[in-house]
Amino acid sequence: MSMITASGKTARWVENYCVWLSKPLTNCSLLIILLAYWCVSVYGILNVKPDLADNKFFLKDSSLLEAITYREQYILPKYTSVTIFVSEPGNMGDKLRRNQLEKMMSEFESLPECNGAQFSRFWIRDYEKFIQASEMDEDDEQASDQLKMFVDWPEYSYWGGFMRFDNDTGELVSFFSTVAYHGEDLWQPTRRTALLNQWRAIADNYSEFSVTIYEDEAPDLDALDTLVTSTFKNSFITLLCMALVVLVFMASISSLLITLISVTSICSGVFGLVSLWGIDIDAFSMTALVISIGLSVDFPAHVIYHYYRTEDSKSLSTFKHRMQYTISSIGFPLFQCSGSSVLFVGCLLFIPCYLSEVRSYQGFLHY
Template sequence: KNSLNSFSASRMSPRYKSSISEDSAPSESSREVSVLSEPPPVEMKALNRGRMGRFFRSYYVPFLLDLRTKIAVAILFIAYLGISIYGISVMEQGLDYDKLLLQTDPLVEAFAREIELFPSGDQIEIAIKKAPDMSIAENRERIEQIAQKFEQVSYSNGPKSTSLWLREYIKYANLTGSFLNDDRESWVIGVYEWSQLFAFYKLWSQDFVWANHSDYDHLSLVSFRFRIGIHDLNTPTDLVMVTEEVRQLAAQHPDLEIFTYQYSRAIADQLNVILQSTIQNDFLAVVCMIVISLLFIPNPLCAVWITIAIITIDIGVIGLLSLWSVKLDPIFMITIILSIGFSIEFSAHVTHGFVSNEGNLSPKERCIIAMEKLAWPVVHGSMSTILGVTVLAFINSYMVLVFFKTIFLVLVIGVFHALVLLPIVLAVTTPYVERLNSRLQRVSDEKKEKATTASKGSVYAITVPVNVS
């Protein structure tokens, strides 16, 4: 029993003494255990980040937060925005057909020769679906007036380039000595037979749609068309303007159902909607990215700077792509929307890494920890992606090159924002934001305290008369 008691005392006494002697001085072993159990300070954490961690802690962040560096970065950012906005202002619109082909395709050479030999010209087809009764003189005069109005549109070549069967038929009748009456024989059967003549006149048969052409008793003219020529279309805006003018003229005669068409109409219609669609889709994509960022990073400071970073990155990519021989077309619209995800990635990581640190750290310490953790992975991720898409730069295709240029610019500009711009901005603005938050919190606490005091006073006012009574 004595040995068992002594053994129990020897095993239990240290634990018992440590629990009851709270004010006694700790032993050397307990001090060692407490030191090892405490979380290491910031400096001890930084020692385990490797060479690049020490580089960002000891050299990069102090250099970045230096006043001279801040001024230089501010000037660089202003120049970046200025160049980007200039690029957006001079950006061309429209998708050239040869851009859909490989540059080695024979059609590219054919398109180039067409532009060289027949520059900036086009023909507009004007189809009258419901042809009026051409045996009536007023209807013939109306068709002539409509043709003259179309000949007066912007960039028109005038009557010399108009191909209207009515004028040619009257000229043919005068040359042959034929007398045209206001009857069916002259303006239905006569026009049909004239369009079926040999040689050059045979071409006019393609401009008519006849009903019952095998039976002269029931033969009727259903539809016909004519053409006007335009020239000096130097910019896509000129093409859009001419297209709008001819459509407005056609809309003035709904009973005839006039339709217009030209070879470059697809480009004109595309130009009408491409800018609006790009802005709308780009805006929706940015809003979605901001909402997703707020869901995963519920911090107002993060939301503000991530939003600004997305917008400035987007402006830079669009402007620099314009200066890099990229036009505003559907290919550009698709790639720029896809690139918004890349633009938010690095900025979101760095911003969250900065604001998620301990609240008692200074802005410089927060910046050091964020750069130690994230700067080198951001460099790795961006460089690996750039190297991955670099192979696309050697493919001689416009679509592939636009994709490469977009991804390259998004990554380079995104890294500039994440590793240069955002650390400076966060280090400068965080003290003011925290000061504002503490002031708002103090005001909120004072309001709660006043409300609590008022509620207590109202209770006493009710209970005192009861106690007296």
């Protein structure tokens, strides 16, 4: 392996740079800077927040953002509803069973954000009034007939849209009810997720009715609880795959450790600093982070591999010469590659879109 040399100012700069890297004071200074960098990165990671705001999916000049703004400012804080499906109501001629259903609805309506029972749609309350007004006997065998009479009554006929009957037996198969809520912070996905979990906790207490909670954005809200863990899990798996590749081609534990530390440092820095930059964890940032792990392994792997190969060269006996060879052969080309990548990623900033911002910010930090 021959020494790659350069002429003029470049050669002197590389030589002086390697001499500077060889000094103990330089190593101590870089270690302090690295520790500070890690502390800031960890602080950013600990303060990361998951978010799935709708406005992230559109260009900043999109007319849909106006509709989203109106929805978040005026609709969700004033009226957020939940639909409660009861799949196994059982015999509605049983007074105790109806009382249990009323108790369940009372728990939904007892939450602080509830608009009040007068805004709920729950047919059993009108059914109780119907039974009292008609002075009917509560006979279990005639419960189906009584329910049919109830929904056929003009005053209560609209409740038929909330109930489903068996076409053969006429028995009540299932029904649903709605409860309305309000709150100035209900436009926030994290707050609606907490409220959704409260609804589900109440439903779980009445498993004999097979209660199901429906909310329009429930699938997206459920993803909030898994975004951070999924991101770390995917990042860890990707890191292991990269480590396996490095181990196969280098077969050196020391090189593997250096590569893992380098990649982990880069990824944690990207993850933490982007969080401090105001970028939350969502589908876009999670994907970009996993991609950045794959990209971040390129630079340290190339540099470490070339430095590792210098062990077989007798002409490169000192640390300074080995560093000088590595920087001349691969370090400077990688620096040029990084510069061109930054210019390319920087073009994304001209696109008024959240996705372009995420990719450009992570690109700047990564390269």
